[in-house]
């Protein structure tokens with residue numbers, strides 16, 4: 001597994017070793033020991049999620065104020081532009097965002113620690129988005145930051161009009177959001 005740093009030290013890109021042959025390919029999509037050794041992180045995952053979205057769908061920017069979730073995210077069909085925003089007030093990278101294209105060809109995964117808001121926009125006709133979380137879904141504690149918050153100013157790598165769900169349309173601005181210490 002190859003570890004690729006990003007501009008935010010705690011957000012990392014992982015590239016698994018892919019074994020290709022005449023049948024197709026194989027790779028370990030997750031291995032707890034390899035993940036811990038490669039990242040130096042001692043986190044356990046408790047939930048796997050899978051969503052499918054059409055082109056232009058933007059899900060996010062989501063986080064939980066209690067039971068914050070670390071997320072290890074990947075795409076198994078299509079392409080997305082995936083974004084993490086540091087919302088830990090005490091962090092030197094508070095308010096900064098990091099974005100990376102995840103797709104079924106590059107097999108890249110993004111580690112988004114607890115304390116970050118997360119979202120993605122679908123670039124292909126559709127995309128299957130799979131992710132592991134380090135704590136359980138707690139809807140009563142889920143919050144959303146506006147995808148287009150001018151204080152964060154994310155360059156979404158998508159030139160269309162994003163399709164938002166009701167809750168994503170109501171995302172708070174960073175200055176109004178309930179954030180982490």
Ligand SMILES: Cc1cn([C@H]2C[C@H](O)[C@@H](COP(=O)(O)OP(=O)(O)O[C@H]3O[C@@H](C)C(=O)[C@@H](O)[C@H]3O)O2)c(=O)[nH]c1=O
Nearest residue numbers: 049051059060061062063069071118119120136137165
């Ligand atoms: C996230 C989630 C949703 N659900 C249910 C609630 C709802 O009825 C339906 C769809 O939920 P949502 O619209 O919240 O799904 P979605 O907008 O895909 O929410 C996800 O967005 C991405 C960007 C994230 O970062 C995730 O943490 C999560 O917030 O699925 C679960 O049962 N468990 C879960 O873990």
